[in-house]
Amino acid sequence: ADRARRRGGAPRCDDGAAVAVSNRPGPVLGPALAPARTTVLATVLATVLATVLGAAACSADAAWLVEQGVGQAEVLAAARPIGPLVRDPRVPAVVRRRLALAVAARNFAKTELGLAVGFQYRTAAFLDAPAVVYVVAAAPRTSLEPQTWRYPILGELPYRGYFSIDDAEGAARALADQGLDVDVRPVTTFSLLGVAPDPVLSTMLFSGDELTLVETVIHELAHATLFVPGQGAFNEGLATFIGREGRRRFVLKHWGEGSAIRSRMDSRDRDDAAYLRGVGALAFDLRVLFAQAGTLRAAELLARKDHIFVEHQRHWEEEVAPTLTSVRYRRARLPENNAQLSSFGIYTLKQRVYQEAYLGCHEELRCLLSLLRRVAAEPDPELALAERVHRRGAEVFLP
Template identity: 35%
Template sequence: MIEVSRRSAFALLAAALLPVQLGCDTALYLYRQGLGQFDMLLRTRPIEDVLSEGALEAEPLGKLKLVIDARRFARQELGLRVGGSFGRFNNTAGKPIGWNLSAAPRDALRARQWRFPIIGAIDYIGYFSKADGQAAEARLQAEGYDTWLRPVSAYSTLGWLPDPLHSTMLRYDDGTLVDTVIHELAHNTVYANGQSDFNESLATFIGREGARRFFEARGDYGREVLEQLRRRRDDDERVNAWMEGVVKELRAYYKTKEPAEEKIAGRESVFEAARRRFADEVRPQLNEPGRYRTYAELPTNNAFILLNQRYNRDLSLFASAYECCGRDIGRFIEMLRAAARQRDGFAALRRRVNEATSQPATSETRQ
């Protein structure tokens, strides 16, 4: 049976006691999530035990060893807060570990938020049960929201619990696996209450940069992975630039004075124009176009648009901040922590970058 640390036990006990302290809906949700989390943790095993049994085939065995190396690298070379994360293994039997639900009004690019103790407001909500996620999705759709329900294979409890490596992650190629591990550990290390875009985008940047540094030190094999990552980053940048244009056009469209019903009825023209641009201008330049099928088909769905932005917002700002720190990951993380303590992490980080480069600060930040 899993040995639960004092901190983990306290977190799980707090989840069990929440129905006494909160309103019924939020309390019931958190109570069920706490039970789901506890049940999942009971099924995990130390990765070292899994390795010592010698029952795994060569490929998954190599993936587990890679995670151990990435975990060590994240702690020793990147200074990330690792704790018990990715020290245990959870066999999901090929099933997703959970489902994340996002929502947005159909006439605005504005994320529907959920508020919880400790972590504040977040722009999505997770479920261990697909049926629970689908039921919540149906309720939101009935209220007039666009929704996006997607499976997840990794998540962070911000270091409160020993987040395991889930077997679904072993399907990833090596570059994506290391990127994902470091991404989740970044959440353990820096977290801004109520700022989902800031949290996910900084983790995207740290995951990519951490993976790059990890594979740089691994000889010929590492160079092969780095080339694959470079090609994918090039693709990501092209797709994100296109998506930024879509966001700009949709914001302008939704700001018009037409009634909400007319905006909703007419927005398909904006999405269709974006699909044509992707087919004509973006797809021909991609190294791996098959990875972007959902973007090529671009659902008429504000929740999907915001989901992409959540993980890729102002990545150039994080790159500038990293350069301002002399590419010193420790200094960079401290700069991120300082920004995360402010109400608007993006604006705070931009001020720090402007100060470091002796440029006049601006009070505006892209919303």
């Protein structure tokens, strides 16, 4: 977003710092898909919210909360019902097909997977941007424990989102100045956790192929079904597992066992497993190194860390990537610093425990969800889940 354009007219605190107000939705893909105009009421409410909150607490957190509230209000104001869009011949055929697929995935998640769908994904919003938000993550240079931020309602989470890439990069620079490894990545969608109806975003429609879209819809609906404040790794772990398993089931029912897209999914999953092995090996070697922090000088520790990253990347590019079939993984790079690695690990590195719990449920997702709801009440849900899996082995996890 253009910083100068966004900043004009923003309420200001006494120290002169402007409260960022996102000017997000804009026309893309032609006039038939131009975002609906923000209503006068929405504009008034956003202005009142920004002014009141900005005047009440002129702090970085207050400014950030204002930006998120106003930015999200603008996204919701741009949403329009999917049904008329799918029937509108002015809408490009590829867009209509993707919208219909998102709705099919939503309905499948409700009827076949037992997820709480509510009013999610009944509308679509088309944004003039490649991403809806930009997420900042950070970690110490000698640890894989991520930096966390505390939020109202959500609790403590290992990332912070910004509607403006400029703001995200500014926050990342400030964290780097504190001696942290940092990462900024674009995000194509996120869940409002059922508090408000999530629209299908143009950014998620075209961030990948059909497999990616189906998995994304189910992943976000898993968040709306079960979310534990302050447990980022548990929330993302369960959503990642349910998203992938839900995608597999959808493909088998929607396209069939012998379909080309089934073959593509299997090939991608094999490549994904190879990538996870590479990331897991990298994380293991770094944890072994960081455990020696008390016996090594700081300069030597960091030099060894850099060497580990370089060697694992070399092995990936020379030995593993050429054997893969999907372009996305042949061109992929392993995480390049602790922030990237810790962020990736939150989603993927503990998937085995979810898989084992799922097998213990005889591959019934409703049973798995029941188990996850029970461990969600524990102080450390991931640990509680791992202990139950270890204690009960392959027994069925009865509700």
